[in-house]
Amino acid sequence: MRRSDTGLFSSPQMAFHIFEGLGLGYKIRQQTSEVCRPVTVLLMNPNSCRETTQTMCRIAGGVLGDVPSGWTADAGPRLLTSPEALDAAAACVATARVPADAQAVIVAAFGDPGAGALQRRIPVQVIGIGAAAARACGRAGARFAVATTTPALRGRIDALMAAGRGGYLGCFLAEGDPVELMASEDTLDRGLLAAVERAALAGAERVIIGGGPLGAAAERLSQVSPVRLVNPLRAAAEEVLGRLAAAQTAHMA
Numbered sequence: 273m274r275r276s277d278t279g280l281f282s283s284p285q286m287a288f289h290i291f292e293g294l295g296l297g298y299k300i301r302q303q304t305s306e307v308c309r310p311v312t313v314l315l316m317n318p319n320s321c322r323e324t325t326q327t328m329c330r331i332a333g334g335v336l337g338d339v340p341s342g343w344t345a346d347a348g349p350r351l352l353t354s355p356e357a358l359d360a361a362a363a364c365v366a367t368a369r370v371p372a373d374a375q376a377v378i379v380a381a382f383g384d385p386g387a388g389a390l391q392r393r394i395p396v397q398v399i400g401i402g403a404a405a406a407r408a409c410g411r412a413g414a415r416f417a418v419a420t421t422t423p424a425l426r427g428r429i430d431a432l433m434a435a436g437r438g439g440y441l442g443c444f445l446a447e448g449d450p451v452e453l454m455a456s457e458d459t460l461d462r463g464l465l466a467a468v469e470r471a472a473l474a475g476a477e478r479v480i481i482g483g484g485p486l487g488a489a490a491e492r493l494s495q496v497s498p499v500r501l502v503n504p505l506r507a508a509a510e511e512v513l514g515r516l517a518a519a520q521t522a523h524m525a
Contacts, residue, residue, distance in 0.1 A: 313340035313512060314374040317484065318361035318381040321350040324485045328380045328505055331487045335509035340378065343368065351485060352381055353450045354424045362386035370394055376512045380484035382420070382504060383428050397515050401504035402432045405480045406440070408507040412478065415439040416502070417471035419464050420482030421450040429482060443482070444471045460489055465496065472499045480504060 315332055317325040325342040333339035345364050352358050358381070365379060365386025376397040379387040384400025391398035409416035416438055418429055426443045433440045446453055446463030453460045464481060471479045480502040481490035490503035 312371070312373050313376045313378065313509075314343055314370060315340045315378045315380050316343045316365055316368065318345050318348075318365050318379065318385050319350055319352055319485070320345045320348050321485070324350070325380075327488050328484050331491065331503065331505045332378060332380075332509040335506050336513065341371070341374070351451060351454060352383065352385070352425075353422045355428060358383045358385050358425065358428060362389065366390050366393070370396070376516060378505075378508045378512065380505060380508070382432075382483045382486075383425060384432065397512065399508045399511050399515075401484055401508040402429070402482070403435055404508040404511045405482075405502050405504035406433045406435050407511070408502055409440075409478050409480065410435075410438045413438050414477040415441055415475050416478040416480060417441040417474065417476040418443045418480045418482040419446065419467035419471055420444075420486065421446045421448075421453050421460070421463065422483070433480075441471065441474050441476050444468070444474075444479075454485065457489070457492070460486075461492055464489055465493055468493065468497050468499065468501070478502050480507075 325344045329342045362385035366389035379400045382402040384402045387400035444467040478500045487505040
């Protein structure tokens with residue numbers, strides 16, 4: 273049985289069955305005096321690649337128990353590699369129209385662009401995958417690092433990871449141009465694995481694969497990594513389940 277990447281549950285399947293047993297999971301039931309309606313999850317991809325959105329939704333769905341609805345930015349780059357691109361994506365996310373039936377939103381770019389602004393605008397839970405991954409490592413009390421492909425975002429990543437309560441050791445980069453790395457699974461995997469190995473030598477007990485579009489690589493590398501990897505898409509999905517379960521428990525009390 274596969275271990276959870278965040279340590280909240282022993283497996284994604286167990287997470288879903290536990291919450292399903294409570295009437296939760298992706299089709300969580302929100303009880304009121306008049307209706308019983310499903311709670312839906314929206315996964316927002318702040319870059320413009322719809323194929324990436326589909327892949328990220330499948331990964332998150334492995335935790336949620338069903339594939340969430342996907343949202344892709346209408347314009348902008350296919351990969352966010354600079355602070356300027358991240359800021360432009362933040363403005364797009366912050367002003368996006370969220371479906372009325374959405375009960376949780378996952379912002380699936382590692383810098384969490386626009387997540388805070390969107391949370392201030394809508395009443396439902398908004399969870400950025402970067403902060404969720406940092407919190408997962410913090411809950412475990414683990415020394416952790418990030419392995420990623422975007423050197424220009426290192427400062428943003430370092431600031432975001434400081435929110436984790438564990439010991440953040442820094443950002444370790446795959447060598448090469450980010451766009452070129454993404455063009456080849458083999459090249460990407462070798463570059464990220466080398467970064468993970470450097471992080472492990474620096475003392476990291478867990479390494480976050482830092483990027484929503486890198487989620488598939490995190491899945492592939494989980495079996496060969498020298499340390500435990502954290503897939504931020506899975507971390508965010510597990511946090512969604514935990515927060516909705518807490519809200520349901522409070523409502524029933």
